Amino acid sequence: MNCISCFSSPKSKKDSSFRGDCSHRSPAHPIKYKPPAKKENLEGENENVEAEAFTFRELAASTKNFRQESVLGEGGFGKVYKGTLQSTGQVVAVKQLDRNAVLGNKEFPAEVARLSRLQHPNLVNLIGYCADGDRRLLVYEFMPQGSLEDHLLGKNAQGKPLEWVTRMKIACGAAQGLEYLHVKTNPPIIYRDLKSSNVLLDEQLNPKLSDIGLDKLDPRTDKMPMQSRAMGTYGYSAPEYSRSGRLTPIADVYSFGVVLLELITGRRVMDTTKPVEEQNLVAWAQPIFRQPRSFPEMADPLLKKQFPERDMNQAVGIAAMCLQDEAAARPLMSDVVTALSFLSMAKNDHSDPSNLPPSILSKLQLQECSDDESDHDDCDNDDDDHGNSSRSSSCFMVY
Structure with missing residues (x-):
């Protein structure tokens, strides 16, 4: 041996x-x-934000009003729902973040822009976000398995x-x-x-x-x-x-x-x-x-x-x-x-x-x-x- x-x-x-x-x-x-x-530089703001901005109404419609039957799981930052975007038919995972634990209207999109620049075959792709009033949601690619x-x-x-x-x-x-x-x-x-x-x-x-x-x-x-x-x-x-x-x-x-x-x-x-x-x-x-x-x-x-x-x-x-x-x-x-x-x-x-x-x-x-x-x-x-x-x-x- x-x-x-x-x-x-x-x-x-x-x-x-x-x-x-x-x-x-x-x-x-x-x-x-x-x-x-x-190295991919994540400092500073990215003018070409790849993450798409969604309205709360769009994401609510995609998840059937966030019904319990659409829940995929729940983590420390909130529940995750399976949804289908009506505009494209794409199946997605929508994470509804805790309202008390998220950034404000200006900081949140900027931070999402940073995260959207993380591109690798072994990272879940961040598709978009919602910053509607005090609501904060993230939209990810759906992982079927x-x-x-x-x-x-x-x-x-x-x-x-x-x-x-x-x-x-x-x-x-x-x-x-x-x-x-x-x-x-x-x-x-x-x-x-x-x-x-x-x-x-x-x-x-x-x-x-x-x-x-x-x-x-x-x-x-x-x-x-x-x-x-x-x-x-x-x-x-x-x-x-x-x-x-x-x-x-x-x-x-x-x-x-x-x-x-x-x-x-x-x-x-x-x-x-x-x-x-x-x-x-x-x-x-x-x-x-x-x-x-x-x-x-x-x-x-x-x-x-x-x-x-x-x-x-x-x-x-x-x-x-x-x-x-x-x-x-x-x-x-x-x-x-x-x-x-x-x-x-x-x-x-x-x-x-x-x-x-x-x-x-x-x-x-x-x-x-x-x-x-x-x-x-x-x-x-x-x-x-x-x-x-x-x-x-x-x-x-x-x-």
């Missing part, structure tokens, strides 16, 4: 350009996206469970969306609230991140103490974010690690129906991260063991790196995208890890380890000798 040292040290990460360049990725990658050469949470834990999971490669494609697409926000926008955007219910799926089960930048529409956040205005969902938030409210892009990496763990295990992030020691998904997984031979046992039972064991081990290793308690020990999203791009491709053979694309080998340094348990222990001890709290590399096995 091989021993994978997953990512570079914090020092090497600091020296990297943090550019998330996608040009080196394999042409077989399922998501065809080439990011712009320059619902959320990732629906497919992993809802009724869709039992009907037709997501296959392994599909799960890795979803993980890679979500990672690319985060990479775009962290690297390709100026100033960088921190998602804050990544979770499986915010990862929406289109007809082909391509993932798109929803509710980007909604915190910017709440005028109260700038007046709150840092800790009070922390957003996020329990179980998904990075430890340092939960403690202090201090927010950096690397906090999103932790949340992504939780979503990846959900994709691997099919477990809820918090599940009070399980034994106490298994109720918190991350707490349950942490001890197993040091038992590489147990990685396949973490797999969602609905997969029925239909996955390449080597790929499973690598996916668990990536999740473990993202879920490091120390923020400095986590990889950048560009590193995560690079690693997941290989796992998201369907492979009919059992190729050796040495056949990974060169860009991945530059991040995943392969070291030869013997098959006996003593050498495995030596690998663990080697980590301890160097102080694992100050390193971003950790030893995971690939069989």
